[in-house]
Amino acid sequence: MDEGSANTGKLPQVAILFSQFAAYHVDRVEAAARRLAGRAEVLAVEYATTSATYAWEPAEGIEHARHVTLFPGKSYDEVGHLARYRAAMKAVRDAEMVCIGVPYSERDIIALSWRLAAAGKRVVMMTESKFDDFPRSLPREQAKARLLSSYRAAIVGGLRQREYLRFLGFGDKPVLPGYDSVGLDRISAQGAGEAVRWEDRDFLFVGRFVEKKNLSVLLAGYARYRELAGSAARRLVLAGDGELAGALKEQAGEGVVFTGFLRAEEVSRRLARALALCLVSTEEQWGLVVNEAAAFGVPAIVSTAVGSRDALVRSGVTGHVVEPQSAEGIAHAMLALSKDKADWQRYSQATTARAHMGDTERFADAVEALFDPDSKGAERAVQFWEDMAGT
Structure with missing residues (x-):
């Protein structure tokens, strides 16, 4: 004073x-x-x-x-x-x-x-x-x-x-x-609900459909993941909207779901049910949705460009860090998080332990x-x- x-x-x-x-x-x-x-x-x-x-x-x-x-x-x-x-x-x-x-x-x-x-x-x-x-x-x-x-x-x-x-x-x-x-208590309360079976969890993207979000490469990586995972492949949910929506829907193959724009409470509920958040932008100053995912113990697959990886993502521990233009890298990160429940739970527990940093x-x-x-x-x-x- x-x-x-x-x-x-x-x-x-x-x-x-x-x-x-x-x-x-x-x-x-x-x-x-x-x-x-x-x-x-x-x-x-x-x-x-x-x-x-x-x-x-x-x-x-x-x-x-x-x-x-x-x-x-x-x-x-x-x-x-x-x-x-x-x-x-x-x-x-x-x-x-x-x-x-x-x-x-x-x-x-x-x-x-x-x-x-x-x-x-x-x-x-x-x-x-x-x-x-x-x-x-x-x-x-x-x-x-x-x-x-x-x-x-x-x-x-x-x-x-x-x-x-x-x-x-x-x-x-x-x-x-x-x-x-972000306020983790608020986010957690918005997504509170029934328990989710591991088998029912999906990969999730939340954000605007704009060029820097690199969604075309994410879709290519997901398509490659489906080849690697076979019948065990999870869905990829794209929550959001934007100028590239039409082109992305044309590119998207089997297993991709578009939700349209979601309100904050709906985003939290989606995150609570996710297997992993996917944010592989070519430019991303931070990416607050990574903080929100951490509130639910949801690991993240992020690109090297994403600022929040400094605090919240440790590759092989709380998720995976990938090169933004590597569809193959994205695919293998998806495979690593989806093939074994016990492994995923370790990722989830480590994410929860680090969530306070966001x-x-x-x-x-x-x-x-x-x-x-x-x-x-x-x-x-x-x-x-x-x-x-x-x-």
């Missing part, structure tokens, strides 16, 4: 800013607010109710933080940069620490971060970007590093995100893990650590880095 807060008797304010709240954003701000209760007020700010990119339902269940929607009933994409900048600056002007979870490349966010820093606020970047997301240009990265110098700390997903920020000049600034997390309590640890560097949260955040780096 700074001297001004102590003199007025008011709790210091920590603002957490997102473009739009989904359920897992609510999980994070609520976890942070519960952790800082009595020490700070958490201000949960979203710019708008909807967006053109994500079909999330309006935020519900914010009880411990103060919730502010800057442009209620509007889409984030409909609001201009200047209007967003002005509204955000007004909303967070009394906060002592501002955690920004909106892409740092947005013009209004660049202006906001610099204005807040000039006003003496502690500006914290929240990001899941990593160097290997796509080809990088050195001059562009150098310019980016200068733009990001207004940030005093960062909350990131995992090891590769940390290394990328170090490359961008955060070497002497606090960089803490826990950004990419829970929003890790986000609360990071926020608490930045608010109070001598807290237990700070100790746990350091331990999280060690756990990720270990086996």
Whole structure:
């Protein structure tokens, strides 16, 4: 707490800013607010109710933080940069620490971060970007590093995100893990139900049908898996929708099921019944569905591009890591997880034991650590880095 807060008797304010709240954003701000209760007020700010990119339902269940929607009933994409900048600056002007979870490349966010820093606020970047997301240009990265110098700390997903920020000049600034997390209790409750026989479990993909999800290669890998598994082959369920739906349905062969877009509760129920989650993207900053699968002890087959593998996937232990363009590798990973019940149970138990690394309590640890560097949260955040780096 700074001297001004102590003199007025008011709790210091920590603002957490997102473009739009989904359920897992609510999980994070609520976890942070519960952790800082009595020490700070958490201000949960979203710019708008909807967006053109994500079909999330309006935020519900914010009880411990103060919730502010800057442009209620509007889409984030409909609001201009200047209007967003002005509204955000007004909303967070009394906060002592501002955690920004909106892409740092947005013009209004660049202006906001610099204005807040000039006003003496502690500006914290929240990001899941990593160097290997796509080809990088050195001059562009150098310019980016200068733009990001207004940030005093960062909350990131995992090891590769940390290394990328170090490359961008955060070497002497606090960089803490826990950004990419979900409320495991909420996910588990949504998927609670009847027991599922191992024989009835399917492979499952959840997400948008877009190019970077690499679904054409996943289908090719699944077709090869069916050749290897023969009559014992499991189904592959593709839950979602998108621009590639037609082409994927044409490519799909026997055993592939399309569910269409599913609500969050339906996704959880599907995950609870899955044999393994399949996420073999060519570009994937994190992949929160891996966290959700872990809530049910469901192993994951992920590509090397998937950021969440840093924390949650250990090949041969909690799932398998494959090359995104290797249909053969995907097929053999599927075979390894489907051929023996006892082996699968070991994968599942190991996944359950590691699931806590994807829970929003890790986000609360990071926020608490930045608010109070001598807290237990700070100790746990350091331990999280060690756990990720270990086996």
